[in-house]
C-alpha cells in the first residue's frame with residue numbers, strides 16, 4: 001500500500017495503478033473526483049438529446065437500438081458514479097453538484113437534435129469522439145476509473161456503428177434524406193471537434209494530468225486522431241465535411257483542419273441559454289419525480305428489518 | 310477448528326490495476342484470522358497484493374431458480390453487439 005508522496009511517485013513513475021485505499025496527493029484526488037463526476041454527469045445528461053427520439057424512431061428495430069443505447073449511457077453514468085465514490089464523495093453529493101451546476105457536463109449535449117439524422121450524427125461523431133477520449137482512459141493511473149472505462153469502451157463500439165449505419169441509410173436514400181444527413185453533419189462536425197477541449201496552448205492542466213498518468217494524449221493529439229479517422233468515413237458516406245481548410249498534408253501524414261469557433265465553445269461550456277437550463281430542469285424533474293420510489297424502497301427495507309427482528 | 314466458525318469468501322487482487330477476484334473460501338473465527346488464513350492458503354506464491362474477506366453469510370446471491378427470468382430477457386438482442394451492424398469494408402474497423 002502507498003503511504004506517502006515518495007511511494008506514490010514511485011508507482012506513478014513505474015506507470016502502475018493507484019487504488020482507492022492508497023495514500024494520494026489531495027490535488028490528485030480532487031482532480032479525479034471532478035473529472036470522473038463530470039464524466040458521469042455527461043453520460044446521464046447525454047441520455048436526453050437521443051432519448052427525445054425514442055418515441056419517433058422510424059422503425060421498431062431503430063427504436064430497440066436507440067433504447068438499448070440510451071440504457072447503456074445510463075449504465076455508463078452508474079459505473080462512473082461508483083468509481084467516483086471510491087474517492088470519498090457520496091452519490092447524493094455528486095448529484096447535488098450536477099443539479100446546482102457546481103460541476104459541469106460535456107457541453108456537446110447542449111446542442112439540439114432537430115431531425116432523425118442528428119441521432120445518426122451523434123452516434124457516429126459524438127460517440128466516435130468519446131471513444132477516442134475513453135480508450136486511453138482505460139490506462140488511467142487511477143485503477144477504479146480505468147476499469148470502469150474498459151467496461152464502457154466495450155459497449156461504445158455498437159453506439160458508433162449504429163449511428164454510422166443511420167447516416168449511411170440516409171445518405172443512400174432520397175435526395176431529401178441525403179440533405180438531412182448532410183445538414184446533421186454540418187451541425188455536429190465542429191461541436192465534435194471541440195469535444196476534445198481547448199487547444200494545448202490554452203489547456204491549463206494538460207501537463208500535470210499527463211505527469212499523473214490521468215491523461216495519456218493531449219487535446220490536440222486526440223483531436224487530430226479524430227479528424228484523421230472521421231474524414232475518410234465521411235467520404236464513404238458521400239458527404240462533405242464542413243471545413244473549407246480541410247486538406248491532406250502529405251508531409252505530416254495527417255489532415256490539416258480549420259480553427260473551431262472557440263468563442264461558441266466557451267459560451268456552451270458556461271451553459272448559457274435556454275437549452276442548458278432545460279437539460280438541468282429535465283434532470284431535476286426526473287430526480288424529483290423518482291423521490292417516491294426511493295422513499296418506498298427505504299420504507300420496504302425498514303419493514304423487512306422490523307419483521308426479521 | 311471449531312465447527313462453529315463461519316465461512317469467509319476470499320477475494321485477491323493479483324496486482325495493482327486489476328479487480329479483486331474471487332479465489333475461494335476459508336473457515337475462521339473472526340475477520341482477522343480469516344485474513345491470515347486467506348493469506349496462508351491463497352498467496353504462498355505471490356498471487357496477490359491485496360486481499361478482501363467477506364463473511365459468506367453476508368453475500369446475497371440470486372436464486373438459481375430465478376435464472377431464466379433474470380437472464381433470458383437479454384437473449385436475442387443482437388443489436389446490443391457491434392457485429393450486428395454491417396458496414397462497408399473501408400470503415401468496418403470502426
Ligand SMILES: [Fe+2]
Pocket residue numbers: 043072073076152
Ligand atoms: Fe457512454
Ligand SMILES: [Fe+2]
Pocket residue numbers: 073127130156159
Ligand atoms: Fe455511447
